[in-house]
Amino acid sequence: MRILLWMTLVLLLTSCGDKDSNQAQGDNASQQQVYKWKLVTSWPKNYPGLGTAPENFAKKVEAMSNGRLQIKVFGAGQLVPALQVFDAVSQGTAQMGHSGAYFWTGKNKATAFFTSTPFGLNAQEMNAWLHYGGGLELWRELYAPFNLVPFAGGNTGVQMAGWFNREINSMADIKGLKMRIPGLGGDVITRAGGESVNIPGGELYTAMQTGVIDATEWVGPYNDLAFGFHQVAKYYYYPGWHEPGSSLELTVNKPAYEALPADLQAIIETAARAVNQDMLDEYTARNNQALEELVNVHGVEVRKLPDEVIEELRKLSAEAVSDLTADNDFAQRVAQSVEAFKRQAKAYHGISEEAFYKARQQ
Amino acid sequence: MRILLWMTLVLLLTSCGDKDSNQAQGDNASQQQVYKWKLVTSWPKNYPGLGTAPENFAKKVEAMSNGRLQIKVFGAGQLVPALQVFDAVSQGTAQMGHSGAYFWTGKNKATAFFTSTPFGLNAQEMNAWLHYGGGLELWRELYAPFNLVPFAGGNTGVQMAGWFNREINSMADIKGLKMRIPGLGGDVITRAGGESVNIPGGELYTAMQTGVIDATEWVGPYNDLAFGFHQVAKYYYYPGWHEPGSSLELTVNKPAYEALPADLQAIIETAARAVNQDMLDEYTARNNQALEELVNVHGVEVRKLPDEVIEELRKLSAEAVSDLTADNDFAQRVAQSVEAFKRQAKAYHGISEEAFYKARQQ
Numbered sequence: 130m131r132i133l134l135w136m137t138l139v140l141l142l143t144s145c146g147d148k149d150s151n152q153a154q155g156d157n158a159s160q161q162q163v164y165k166w167k168l169v170t171s172w173p174k175n176y177p178g179l180g181t182a183p184e185n186f187a188k189k190v191e192a193m194s195n196g197r198l199q200i201k202v203f204g205a206g207q208l209v210p211a212l213q214v215f216d217a218v219s220q221g222t223a224q225m226g227h228s229g230a231y232f233w234t235g236k237n238k239a240t241a242f243f244t245s246t247p248f249g250l251n252a253q254e255m256n257a258w259l260h261y262g263g264g265l266e267l268w269r270e271l272y273a274p275f276n277l278v279p280f281a282g283g284n285t286g287v288q289m290a291g292w293f294n295r296e297i298n299s300m301a302d303i304k305g306l307k308m309r310i311p312g313l314g315g316d317v318i319t320r321a322g323g324e325s326v327n328i329p330g331g332e333l334y335t336a337m338q339t340g341v342i343d344a345t346e347w348v349g350p351y352n353d354l355a356f357g358f359h360q361v362a363k364y365y366y367y368p369g370w371h372e373p374g375s376s377l378e379l380t381v382n383k384p385a386y387e388a389l390p391a392d393l394q395a396i397i398e399t400a401a402r403a404v405n406q407d408m409l410d411e412y413t414a415r416n417n418q419a420l421e422e423l424v425n426v427h428g429v430e431v432r433k434l435p436d437e438v439i440e441e442l443r444k445l446s447a448e449a450v451s452d453l454t455a456d457n458d459f460a461q462r463v464a465q466s467v468e469a470f471k472r473q474a475k476a477y478h479g480i481s482e483e484a485f486y487k488a489r490q491q
Numbered sequence: 492m493r494i495l496l497w498m499t500l501v502l503l504l505t506s507c508g509d510k511d512s513n514q515a516q517g518d519n520a521s522q523q524q525v526y527k528w529k530l531v532t533s534w535p536k537n538y539p540g541l542g543t544a545p546e547n548f549a550k551k552v553e554a555m556s557n558g559r560l561q562i563k564v565f566g567a568g569q570l571v572p573a574l575q576v577f578d579a580v581s582q583g584t585a586q587m588g589h590s591g592a593y594f595w596t597g598k599n600k601a602t603a604f605f606t607s608t609p610f611g612l613n614a615q616e617m618n619a620w621l622h623y624g625g626g627l628e629l630w631r632e633l634y635a636p637f638n639l640v641p642f643a644g645g646n647t648g649v650q651m652a653g654w655f656n657r658e659i660n661s662m663a664d665i666k667g668l669k670m671r672i673p674g675l676g677g678d679v680i681t682r683a684g685g686e687s688v689n690i691p692g693g694e695l696y697t698a699m700q701t702g703v704i705d706a707t708e709w710v711g712p713y714n715d716l717a718f719g720f721h722q723v724a725k726y727y728y729y730p731g732w733h734e735p736g737s738s739l740e741l742t743v744n745k746p747a748y749e750a751l752p753a754d755l756q757a758i759i760e761t762a763a764r765a766v767n768q769d770m771l772d773e774y775t776a777r778n779n780q781a782l783e784e785l786v787n788v789h790g791v792e793v794r795k796l797p798d799e800v801i802e803e804l805r806k807l808s809a810e811a812v813s814d815l816t817a818d819n820d821f822a823q824r825v826a827q828s829v830e831a832f833k834r835q836a837k838a839y840h841g842i843s844e845e846a847f848y849k850a851r852q853q
Contacts, residue, residue: 160557192757193555195522248851251844253615253648253775256768261776286615287843350839368846395554396758403764406618413615414623416843417835431842439850473779477712479852480793481649481778482613484730486845488801489610489837 159390166200166385167223171211171232173331174204177355178348178415179377182283182408183227186379189400198393200225211329215380219275224385227282230268230378231312236275238453239460243268243279245372246467247313247446252284252374252409253482254474259376262470267463278386280401282379283408286416288372289353290434291346292337292362297434300441309333309345314371316449317442330356337361346371350419351412359427366432370442377408521752528562528747529585533573533594535693536566539717540710540777541739544645544770545589548741551762560755562587573691577742581637586747589644592630592740593674598637600815601822605630605641607734608829609675609808614646614736614771615844616836621738624832629825640748642763644741645770648778650734651715652796653708654699654724659796662803671695671707676733678811679804692718699723708733712781713774721789728794732804739770 168187172180187200203223205211214226215233231244242249243264250258258264259281268279291310295302304322308315315325328336328345336342338361345362346369347353359365379401386394423429434442454461530549534542549562567573570585577595580588592605604611605626612620620626621643630641653672657664666684670677677687690698690707698704700723707724708731709715721727741763748756785791796804816823 189757189761193754193761195752195754251847253771257772257775257779260769260772287847289843349843367842368850369843370847370850373847373851390557392555392557395551399551399555399761399765402768403761406764406768407622409615410619410622413619413836414832417619417832417839420839420842421835433842433846443850470776470779473783474775475851477779477782478848480729480782480795481651481711481731483845483848483852484795485613485649485732485735486840486848488730488732488805489735490841490845 160392161197163196164198164389164393166198166225167208168200168202168225168227169208169214169217169223170203170226171205171214171228174202174207176204177352178285178408178412179227179283179352180204181411182377182404183379185407186227186282186400186404189403190396193396193400194393198389198396202227215275215277218380218382219277221276221382221385224382226378226380228378228380229375230279234312237271237459238457239271239463241313241453242460242463242467243271243376243378244312245375246450246464247317247371248373248443249467250374250471250474252286252376254470254478255284255374255376256281256405257474258467258470263466264470267466271459271463272380273383276383278381278383280379280381280398281376281405282401283377283405285348285372285375285377285412286409287349288346288369288375289349290366290369290371291344292353292358293344293364293366294337294340294362295343296364297366297432297438299435300438303438306344307342309336309342310371312371313446313449313453314346316453317371317445320445320449321442334358334361348375349412349416350423351415354419354423359423359429363430364432365423365429366434368434368439370434370439370446379404522559522754525558526560526751526755528560528587529570530562530564530587530589531570531576531579531585532565532588533567533576533590536564536569538566539714540647540770540774541589541645541714542566543773544739544766545741547769548589548644548762548766551765552758555758555762556755560751560758564589577637577639580742580744581639583638583744583747586744588740588742590740590742591737592641596674599633599821600819601633601825603675603815604822604825604829605633605738605740606674607737608812608826609679609733610735610805611829612736612833612836614648614738616832616840617646617736617738618643618767619836620829620832625828626832629828633821633825634742635745638745640743640745642741642743642760643738643767644763645739645767647710647734647737647739647774648771649711650708650731650737651711652728652731652733653706654715654720655706655726655728656699656702656724657705658726659728659794659800661797662800665800668706669704671698671704672733674733675808675811675815676708678815679733679807682807682811683804696720696723710737711774711778712785713777716781716785721785721791725792726794727785727791728796730796730801732796732801732808741766 209217214228218226230240233240306323311327318325454464571579576588576590579585592602595602668685671690673689680687816826
């Protein structure tokens with residue numbers, strides 16, 4: 130009887146730790162542990178595009194990890210305020226964040242370039258710069274002292290120049306213009322004699338309605354229609370010049386990331402890349418539809434900024450970038466990297482993407 | 492003593508199947524099984540861009556699955572010839588394939604639209620149509636009878652019009668032109684009085700050198716430079732009109748896919764999405780660099796197709812699509828879906844992406 134029991138024991142031990150050539154080497158402790166993470170964001174919970182991307186990310190990670198990495202997504206203010214995402218992930222209050230790098234210019238001005246540069250790179254170019262042009266390496270270097278590992282976390286495509294209650298026929302019309310426009314774009318408007326302010330998205334409708342501001346940029350037709358700006362603004366101006374391909378960020382607390390087994394790290398990296406494209410796909414499809422609705426259903430008047438205004442904004446943008454990098458060596462390295470990439474991108478996209486758009490429009 | 496042994500047994504059973512709230516539910520048979528798959532491709536092993544994408548896909552899948560799904564990538568001809576990828580995956584000779592849908596017009600003409608349509612969608616729009624415009628659903632429906640599950644598997648961006656040893660100043664210059672150009676683009680060249688041929692990439696250099704053909708399109712600067720076409724052709728023409736955003740495909744044998752546990756299915760889906768963007772990122776960055784080298788180092792003469800030629804090619808393209816769909820209801824549904832999406836994309840990208848390119852070029 131004792132022999133039988135011992136045999137049973139041996140059998141159980143064998144089947145329990147089964148590791149023949151057809152079995153994965155994955156049942157050690159870290160492979161079985163369930164990680165429950167928090168992801169804080171700068172957007173209202175489930176806000177179209179910006180807010181659905183981190184939800185999609187969390188779903189993909191949970192499905193791919195078979196529930197071993199569960200990420201709970203928090204809207205702005207649910208766990209930390211919208212503009213404390215960076216600090217919360219840096220300090221480990223949450224393991225992850227979804228936000229925009231240009232909110233953190235108070236930490237280092239160089240962060241601005243990892244969202245968008247006025248007259249800089251569009252979405253396709255931004256993704257190419259980040260992943261094949263040295264951009265991500267610079268970003269990692271910049272965020273390392275803050276205990277953060279950044280990933281590209283979506284792109285909105287070219288943003289619209291914005292909603293205006295004043296006609297813009299020359300640079301003189303920008304003088305005294307009170308406009309919601311953050312980041313380098315806001316700096317440019319200030320240089321042009323306007324007044325740039327930053328107001329959270331949810332308050333913009335009322336601010337336009339009551340005349341607290343004369344103009345606001347936000348994102349593009351998909352998000353702008355959702356906020357109803359067409360009800361409180363006269364003109365919808367293009368082209369977007371201030372944020373030609375705004376990249377969002379997924380950040381991970383570095384010690385938390387490094388404590389993960391390699392397969393879960395790979396899952397985070399790949400899910401981020403997938404969501405990075407998925408958001409642009411969503412914006413592209415929905416912006417197209419929303420513009421049609423704005424024009425055909427709501428009678429929105431779409432206007433083009435005059436060429437001489439564009440030209441002047443371009444000069445002021447170069448000045449803004451130059452001033453920003455003057456006393457910041459790292460920002461200068463990043464700006465030079467973006468500029469070198471842009472020079473080649475302009476040349477090639479001039480005869481490919483841009484030339485194709487023209488050929489198709491004929 | 493027997494009691495001690497029984498207690499040991501119970502302990503072993505408990506620790507062996509440990510499933511408390513901190514443990515993943517992942518140690519059943521399918522979770523531990525190792526799947527060894529074959530992926531056949533239509534490209535030379537490790538060919539830049541096209542060939543590196545499936546390798547990257549396999550690496551991501553292996554890392555994310557912790558080795559539970561191992562995919563061996565085969566170059567064209569190593570397991571099956573380049574143009575038998577569809578059949579091989581359909582029949583289960585290989586579990587996956589990486590190729591281009593427009594190679595399979597012999598199966599159903601509608602496949603052409605899942606690669607690219609002349610004067611149709613560029614890369615950004617193609618991805619948006621596939622993932623948010625109903626494209627992928629149509630593709631799945633088309634491939635289901637062949638036991639295939641398709642995923643978008645990369646995009647080259649706008650392809651160049653090609654390399655020519657004859658000046659193209661008017662439509663008359665296309666008469667008698669012998670050009671390597673497959674798919675709907677080739678159909679258009681034939682309609683214009685030229686002669687379209689399909690020659691594998693590896694034979695194009697010699698075909699141009701010996702005058703067997705007068706012109707060839709291939710991909711863009713990155714791949715074209717690698718083949719050395721600048722040594723055997725006089726002019727490099729733009730804009731690409733025939734393949735404005737060529738999408739590649741990752742196909743999976745349906746029974747093999749359905750036999751996978753859900754986490755490995757999610758891993759395949761997400762890795763495909765990540766690689767779909769990664770390829771475009773790579774082409775965008777490398778095309779930019781390669782164009783600069785072609786022009787500055789090799790003195791390549793870049794020429795624009797005259798507007799009236801573009802205009803005529805556009806008319807002939809519409810005829811080609813119309814003829815292709817005339818006797819194929821499914822192709823008609825797909826063409827209509829692409830066309831509806833393009834109408835909106837043209838309107839929005841005209842005031843966003845295209846308008847931004849112009850603003851930046853000023």
